[in-house]
Amino acid sequence: MTFAQRGRSLSVSGFLLAGAIGIISSTQTWLTVERADAGEAILVPGASALVLLAPLSLAVLALGAALSISGKAVRLVFGVLAAATALFLGWSTLQLLLAEPFDAVSATVTEVTGLAGGAAVHEVVASIVPSAWPYIALVGWVILLVASVVVLTTWRGWKVGGRRYRTDHVEVVHDGPVDAVDSWDELSRGTDPTR
DSSP states (O other), rough: HHHHHHHHHHHHHHHHHHHHHHHHHTSSSSEEEEEESOOOEEEHHHHSTTTTTHHHHHHHHHHHHHTTOOHHHHHHHHEEEEEHHHHHHHHHHHHHHHHHHHHHHHHHHHHHHOOOOOHHHHHEEEEEEOOHHHHHHHHHHHHHHHHHHHHHHHHGOOTTOOOOOOOOOOOOOOOSSOOHHHHHHHHHHOTTOOO
C-alpha cells in the first residue's frame, strides 16, 4: 500500500470519526449553569452552546463519504473546507472553555427562566461549569484537522475510485465432443472450442 493509499484510508476514517464525535457530543451537556437562586441547574447541550456544531458534523460525514469516490480537484476543495471547518470549530470550542460563555448560555437561560437581556442573565447565573464533552469534541476537531492536512498533502497521488482492476485471460481446453449450442455460444464470444 502506497503512502497516498494509506493517506486516503486514514483521512476518510478521520473525517468519519470526527463527524461521529461531533454529532454525539452535540446532543450531550457541554455546560452546566449554576443558578444564583439555588434553583435547578441549567444544562446547555453542545448544539446550543455552538449552534453550527451539529450541521457541520453532518457535513463532515458527507465529506468523508464523498472523498472515497471524488476526483482530485474535488478532494482539494474538500480538504480546504474541512481544514477551515476544523479551525473554526476548534477556536469556537476553546472560546467556550477559556472564557465565561454568557452568549452561549443566554438563550438557554432565557428559555428556562423567562428572563431576557444580559443583565438578567448575569443575575441568574452563579457559575458556568464545562463538562468533558467540549474537550472530547476538541479531540474530534484535531482529528479532522489532521485528516484535512493529509488530504491536502497527498491529493495529487490519489486515483479516482482508488483501485485498479486487472482481468486475466483464462484459456479453456475441451476434452471430447463439443455441444453445438455451447460451440456457437463460445464462438460468438470470440473463442474457438475446436482448437
